[in-house]
Amino acid sequence: MERLLIQGGVPLRGEVQVSGSKNATLPLMAASLLAARECILRGAPQLRDVATMGRLLQHMGVRLESGPRGLRLDASALQRAEAPYELVKTMRASVLVLGPLLGRWGRARVSLPGGCAIGARPINLHLMGLEKMGASIRLEAGYVVARARRLRGARVCFDLPTVTGTENIMMAAALAKGTTVIENAAREPEVVDLARALRAMGARLRGEGSSVLEIQGVEELQGFDHEVIPDRIEAATFMVAAGITAGRVLIRGARAEHLDAVLQKLQEAGLRIAPGPEGLLVEGPGRPRAVDAATAPYPGFPTDVQAQLMALMCIARGSSVIAETVFENRFMHVPELQRMGADISVRGGVATVRGVKTLKAAQVMATDLRASASLVLAALAARGSSVLHRVYHLDRGYERMEEKLRALGAAIQRLT
Numbered sequence: 001m002e003r004l005l006i007q008g009g010v011p012l013r014g015e016v017q018v019s020g021s022k023n024a025t026l027p028l029m030a031a032s033l034l035a036a037r038e039c040i041l042r043g044a045p046q047l048r049d050v051a052t053m054g055r056l057l058q059h060m061g062v063r064l065e066s067g068p069r070g071l072r073l074d075a076s077a078l079q080r081a082e083a084p085y086e087l088v089k090t091m092r093a094s095v096l097v098l099g100p101l102l103g104r105w106g107r108a109r110v111s112l113p114g115g116c117a118i119g120a121r122p123i124n125l126h127l128m129g130l131e132k133m134g135a136s137i138r139l140e141a142g143y144v145v146a147r148a149r150r151l152r153g154a155r156v157c158f159d160l161p162t163v164t165g166t167e168n169i170m171m172a173a174a175l176a177k178g179t180t181v182i183e184n185a186a187r188e189p190e191v192v193d194l195a196r197a198l199r200a201m202g203a204r205l206r207g208e209g210s211s212v213l214e215i216q217g218v219e220e221l222q223g224f225d226h227e228v229i230p231d232r233i234e235a236a237t238f239m240v241a242a243g244i245t246a247g248r249v250l251i252r253g254a255r256a257e258h259l260d261a262v263l264q265k266l267q268e269a270g271l272r273i274a275p276g277p278e279g280l281l282v283e284g285p286g287r288p289r290a291v292d293a294a295t296a297p298y299p300g301f302p303t304d305v306q307a308q309l310m311a312l313m314c315i316a317r318g319s320s321v322i323a324e325t326v327f328e329n330r331f332m333h334v335p336e337l338q339r340m341g342a343d344i345s346v347r348g349g350v351a352t353v354r355g356v357k358t359l360k361a362a363q364v365m366a367t368d369l370r371a372s373a374s375l376v377l378a379a380l381a382a383r384g385s386s387v388l389h390r391v392y393h394l395d396r397g398y399e400r401m402e403e404k405l406r407a408l409g410a411a412i413q414r415l416t
């Protein structure tokens, strides 16, 4: 299994380009199922989750090519409306094919994702929404089997603003008969990006970016030619990398308007951040200040940056309290950070981090995608050489992470 060897203590300097957003790319790829025409997706990152979604779509009969203009997806000759367990178990976001399949083909057989490292993560809200729209849903041997002659517009009110749930219902509603209103919809920039692409396909929707979305179904949709937004979580990760190494990095393509809560928190911690036309210039202080944070749905502080912020707080002056409110079990990085000398205690969904002057290198193990990012960050700041095991978690969501860090001066290499 591949590992990363990281020699800490080098302040990062230079420029890094943010890749296209993973969490925007996955629903956009699934949206290609809604059209009988070719869809072109520009700027999709090359990473494991995107490859998994590609394999899933190909399994269904979608033609997929990667060319100079981007990913070309053509679902005109779909063969099976099915997402098999083997693929869904490696990536929960596979469930994003459920809405479009039902919307256009009236049937879908999609494996239940099951548990994952960061919590139970059910899909009950996705199913509730589709049932409200007239789908009949049964569970059969671990699969969701859904049918509907044609979905009907409905009022769907989510208990929680689920991101992929909102995206699934948006896609299903685009081809439903009548108007769907999603209340307590997710407001994430990735949801807004999907709305833009759906509109380019001829969908009639409004309200994206707010908590009420209205979608008026149409008879058919065209293809799209769409450039995916930059990855705000990757951008935030590089911001912390600059901060934790007391470096100075221009993060090209990072959009301040998508990173409000992160910017505020990192500035409070003492990072100097200057937004400009090309991106964000981030400069780390000698030692960050402790800040408190609680994760929340957008526009709150993203749960996907909680682990990275915690790595930064490990070396802060003072104590910081970090509350995780979105997922119930998202502190898997804590014992690994402790192996590096971090002083952290956890009670329920709240971690108290008492900053130490320096972290010490150690062998650590990645347990999920963002946890692995936090361990890379901690290793960049630690004294000595760390080894990160189970790098495949990192590869799911970061494009050429170690290459980008190396270009900024980090001493990092992959051991195979």
Ligand code: UD1
Pocket: 023, 026, 092, 093, 119, 120, 121, 122, 123, 124, 125, 126, 127, 160, 161, 162, 163, 164, 165, 190, 297, 303, 304, 326, 327, 328
């Ligand atoms: C998406 C992101 C993920 C991010 C998360 C929260 C993608 C591909 N993934 O995941 O990176 O961490 O948003 O910002 O975009 N819930 C239910 N029932 C449901 C659906 C969700 O109870 O049917 C709960 C979840 O367990 C969780 C909360 O709602 O506690 C939010 O989850 P959700 O927004 O659905 O996360 P994902 O869309 O899976």
